[in-house]
Structures are given as C-alpha cells and as structure tokens.
Amino acid sequence: MESLSTKEKTSKDCNGDSVFENVVRAPDVPVYAVMVAYSKDPSPVKLNLGIGVYRTEDGKPHVLNVVRRVEKLLLDDVSATKEYLPITGMAEFNKLSAQLVFGADSPAIKENRVTTVQCLAGCGSLRTGADFLAKHYHQHTVYLSQPTYGNHPNFFLAAGLTLKTYRYYDPITRGLDFQGMLDDLGSAPSGAIVLFQVCSHNPTGVDPTLHQWEQIRQLVRSKGLLPFFDNAYQGIVSGSLDMDAQSVRMFVTDGGECLVAHSYSKIMGLYGERVGALSIVCKTADVASRVESQLKLVIRPMYSNPPIHGAAIVTAILKDREMFDEWTVELKAMINRIIHLRQQLLDALRDRGTPGDWSHITKQVGMYTFSGLNAEQVAFMAEEYHIYMSSDGRINMAGLSAKTVPYLADAIHSAVTRIV
C-alpha cells in the first residue's frame, strides 16, 4: 500500500527531490556585506564607516538617556498592556508624529486633511505608501534621485511601480546638480511620483537650499507631480526639528498633497524598534478619511498592526515637555560631535596636503559624507587600512572619533595619491 511506504519515511531518508531545487541563493545586501567583512577582519585597528547608525566617541552603539528613562517608566506603569494596537497604530503617536513633521499649528492638521498611520520605521512607511499608490493612484512611475538610499528602489519595485531617476549629485562640484534635477523633473510625465529626502540626503549629504526647494516646489506643483518625502533625519542636520523640516512644510503650506515617510530610527536611536509613520496630506478631510481606510487594507494583510514598544517610547518623549527638551539636547550633542568631526577631518587632510578639494566634507550635512572616493580607492582602504565604507564612497561620520580621524586622513591621503 502506498500509504504504508510513505509512513516509513523518516527525516533521515528525507527523500529525493526538494521542491526548493530551483531556489538560488540570494546575494547579500551590499551594505551588509561591508559589515560582515568588517566583523571578520581580525586587525586590531579597524574602522566601520559603512553602517547608517550613530556611534559614540568610543565607537559604541548609543541608546539615548531619555529613551532609557522612558523604558523604565513604561515598565513601572501597571496600567500598560500589550494589547493589539489598531491597524493604523497608536493614535497619540500618530498625532504627535504629524505635529513633529508638519508643525503643531499646521493648517493641514487643523483641517483634518492629514492621515498619519504608524508603520515599521521609514522602510515600512515607504512600502506601505508604495503599495497604496500602486492600488489607488493612476501614475505608476516613481522618480528617485541619482544616487539615493540603496533600499529605495526595492520598496517601489516590490509594489509593482516603475522606476526612473532624476539627476541629483554632481561629482565634479560634489554638490547638487540643480539644473539637471529641474530638467529631469521638468520632463517627467504629469502626475509622476517623485521621491525627495527632507534633509540630510542619503548617501550624498547634499541638500537643496531653501531657495532651491521653493523652485522645486513650484515645478512640482506646475507639473502636478506627487511628492513623496523620506524623512529619516529630521533634526540631524541643524539640531532644530523645525528648521530641518522646512522643505516638506513648504509642500504642505501651499495646500497641495504629498506623502511623508518618517522614521525615528536615527533621530531617537530606536533603530531595532522599527518605529515610524506614513502621513498622507490630502486636499480634504473626507479624502483623508477614505485614504486612511484604504491604508488599513494594505497593512492588515502585511502584518495586521504595528509593534507597540517603539511607539510607546516616542509618545512618552514627544508629549512631555521636559523629556522632549532632554531629547533635543541629546540630539544637539550628537550633531555637534559630527559637525566637529567634519571640521577635524577637513583640517587633517589639509594638513597632509592631500591632493584635491575636500571642502565638501564640511559643506555636506547630516550623518554622511559622500567622499568622492572611487571603488578602487574604497577597496584599497579596506585592504590596507581596514577601513570599511560603502563602495560608493559614502562615509558615516558618526562612526568616527577624534582619535580615529588622523588614521582616516592617512588612509584617504594614501588612497588618493596611490590610486587615481
């Protein structure tokens, strides 16, 4: 009997053909490959400048003091439960997040024209927004800056949207190719989706000026393009949450529509908690309410409802004046450290007479420096100096310290003089 022979099979005989025969091994994500290479490097002197997380002066992971305080309070709160959040997440978190991005007195918020739903950090917010647009928006082309954060294309491709790029980084000036950007956006089809970064552009560190943002805004509105903002570094450029959000706020003040993915990963050091939100600013409250109901249909079959822990931490900090202030003070300290490191690195290169113009190190803003080093130079620095960064030459400034700046400067000098 057939059934008898099948019963005899044990896992030892795990028989023959696997149904997964045609499943090939996926390559490692490039930036993770850098991390793996770093951790495998046995050299006692090594630097990890590849990752996108903040490190202390001692090179250690950093949990903000105010976050620790809040976690203690949450644990001591006897009324706290772990009940399912609504599909759209914690209501208070959503409200406070919208205020953080758009400003508490934003007319769009007062008029109930903004729907904000808690999502899995910036990545989850981008994916949810992409899925929503794929279902409900007539234009399926998304314009990404050239270059952009490595994972950006994946969210939109997974949602079934088509990708195009707009010029952004000028390798000659190591600044913004503004005319190229305007030309490319100007020739985009009407209604196309355009992904912008609110500030601290990843990977280039190059942000448009406010004057340039205004011109971009006018172009976007005249072409009916749909702006989708990635807001992962609000507060990390200047230390002021309001200042850093000016770009996106322009696109709300003008009464138009936009999407915003916000993340607390970097700005509150909550990386692994996966906390963020997707906001969609609509023309009317009625539209916002319908849009929100449809966002639920995207989220429910993906993960049902979002995780509570990170949102509880963020909410506690944002709603308490004293903790909010403590947070901004810690944020400012983090940024100041980075700003000083930029200056130190520039000075060190000048001291060594390293060929080339390195002024972009202090002109670029936020966490990253787009060094301008090419792939060979990057590989050289890994081999000879055990300094790891992404192959596009992006350096995470937060991975440096005053002690290690000279070592990095030596390595850059060496790479630039020995490899052209």
Added chain:
Amino acid sequence: MASTMLSLASTTPSASLSTQEILKGKARLGSGRVGTLLNKEKGNPFIKAKSFGRISMTAAVNVSRFEGVAMAPPDPILGVSEAFRADTDVKKLNLGVGAYRTEELQPYVLDVVKKAENLMLERGENKEYLAIEGLAAFNKATAELLFGADNPVIKQQRVATVQGLSGTGSLRLAAAFIERYFPGAQVLISSPTWGNHKNIFNDARVPWSEYRYYDPKTVGLDFEGMISDIKAAPDGSFVLLHGCAHNPTGIDPTPEQWEKICDVIQEKNHIPFFDVAYQGFASGSLDADASSVRLFAARGMELFIAQSYSKNLGLYAERIGAINVVCSSADAAARVKSQLKRIARPMYSNPPVHGARIVANVVGDPALFNEWKAEMEMMAGRIKNVRQKLFDSLSAKDKSGKDWSFILKQIGMFSFTGLNKTQSENMTNKWHVYLTKDGRISLAGLSLAKCEYLADAIIDSYHNVS
C-alpha cells in the same frame, strides 16, 4: 491662507472644460526650460511670482488626486473591538478578537514577560538594527520550541527560520515566497478559516481555493469532505492547516485523522503549510500542541510553518513570530532563508527587536521557561473552565434538548457557536454581545460570571431569530 493650486494631476474624465483649457495651456510650460519659465513668471498669466517664502497663487482646480478612493469597509474582526468600544451599555461583552482576558475581563501581561523586560532593561540592551532574518537567539529558540531541540530537522540544519511580524507577517513572507517560486500553485484553505488568510494570499497574488472543514450538522469536522477536496486539488498544491486550536471553529482533527491527512498530502505531493498561533495555549502543553507539525516533519516532508507568540506569551502588540521552512537539505534551507530575507527587506528591512528579545529570554532561561509553562496552563485552564460553565448554563437553560456539547469538544480560544449572521447580529444589537458575524466567540473574553448572561443571549438568538 487659502491657496489655490493648479493641479495637473489626475483629473477624472469628467473634468470641466475650464480644466481642459488650463491643462492645454499648461502643457507648454512643462516642456520649456524651467529657468526661462521662472524668469518669465511675472508675465505668465498662470503663475504670479512671489518672492521666496510666500505662497504661489495660481488658477484653481482643487481636485484631490485621491478623489476616487472609496471608503473601505471596517475589518470584520478588528472592527468588532472598535464597535465594542463605542458601545455605552454596561452589559456589553467583547467576544470578538482573540485576546486573552482574566476572570475580571482585564488584559493580561504575563509575569514572565515583565521579568524578562526587567532583565533586558537591567542589562542595558542596545537598540541596534537586527539582521534581516531577525534575532539569532530568537530564531534558534522558536525552531526548537516548535520541533523539539533534539529533532533531526534541527540537528541536520534543515529548517530555514526567519523572524516575522507575528503570525500575519510570517504568513505573508511565506505567501510572497510561494508566489515567486511556485507560480500558479494554489493554496487550499479550510472553509471556514481565519478571516485574514484570504487577504494575505490575495495581496501576495497567490490563488487559493477551499477545502471542506466545518460540518454545521455535527458542529464538527467534515473529515470525508476535507480528504476528498485535498485529493481533488492539483498535485503540488499548498495545504494550509491549523496546527492546533483551529480558528474560528475550535475543531481539530484527532491524531488518527492527522495521520490520514498527512497520507493524502504525501500522495498528492502537496506541500503542508501550518499556521501555529496557539502552541501551548490550546491544551496547555507546548509539546502536545506541536504534535501535528512534528508528525509531518517526521514523515520526511518539506513544509512551511508560521508561528505567533501573540497569544501564548501575550505579546500581541509586540508582533513576534516566525516563518519556518523545513527543507530536504541544509543547503536548500540556506538558499530558502536567503530568499525569505530578500522578501522581508523591501517590506520593512528588519524586524522589531523587543518581542524577539522577550521570547529569547523566556525560552532561554529554565526558570522563566517553567514559569511560562505554568502561566500557559493557567490560561488554557481558565478557558476550559469557562467552556464547562457555558455548557452547563446552556444545558440548564435551554429546554429544547439541543446538544451543546460541541462547546466542550472544541479546543482553544474560540468556539464556533453555529449562529448565523442574522443571529450574530441579534447577539450584538439586542444583547450587546460582540462577536464576529460567522458566529465565532472568543472564550478568552468570557468570565465565569458572565456565562449565564451569554447563555441567555445565545439561546434567544438561536431559537428566536432566523
């Protein structure tokens, strides 16, 4: 500060003539060099140039590009709790969502969970990103919990385990994997099944069909129908099975029936896909509740298993679970795992750390693990007591002679009462008892004190409403 914006975005076919004229006029502006455009702003009838910082005023078409978006209906399960919250009647009872409640009908955070969280805080754990596949200690613990640490599939490294966002997220990863690597293959789901299963497969674009499961005549399992439908499906289909405590019916196959289900799945070269959301919560025993999964693994089959710690560790809102794929070789498992990661990355990059750490701490510490088992037995025990009390109340109050014993035979958090949609609505509208429209009640939301009231409601709805 009302600003009117010209929008060239989607306009419906019924756009007004004036919009068309504006669109025609605007078309020229888009094609020219923007630099020139900006210089000519002052003379442009469509744009009144303002200095930086002030709002551009243009001719208005105030159409949202999302105007055509329809209002979605509320979620059939989660929407019940929303409706319950809005109800002001003191007698109201929430038997909608499957979240455990104490006898006082309060949410319950397990003691071991609080202990684990305290440990985590004392240790000063950091908040670095997890790997895409999640916390290694969690993945190890969860696979061992499911199969038993000594299981050959684990020793031979044949299980690809990836941390997922509870049961839903893990099911979704698997569904996306199936769509990519088994194009055209369908998933057979039980009739009925958990309401969100269909949504998950729909959004992942995996076709599905149903196999008979619930027999309303016996309020039990339609075993012949189930076997027959699984046999009739094309070879190589996926068969979605509930590991234990079937949701929504509470009706599980017996061990003998599981053997036969396994036989027919093997004959058809189907791929079993288990949803294990209640391990330990159904009977009170982690091992007993995993016996169906372990049976299939012991047969040398390749299978998928989605796990959730929402109920058994009360970690609902932490969203912690895993997708496990048992493969025929360690190499296959490594390849499958890498592809699951490729699906997770564009969804949310990497999963949340907090719930994973809690599970890893509880399972990894013998004292906490034992405490957990005791708390789980307590929760499962309370539900068994409530089942008994409800059965006793119904039997005592219902003079019709109807057999209510299915309540005792069913297992887990839920009971399929056999009430239809209209009768369920009566439960809510007249008695303020909230349940899902398929007649499913969550016994986890029922206290001994409320059993008699519920019995009255059920009897009334069953007999007096059609």
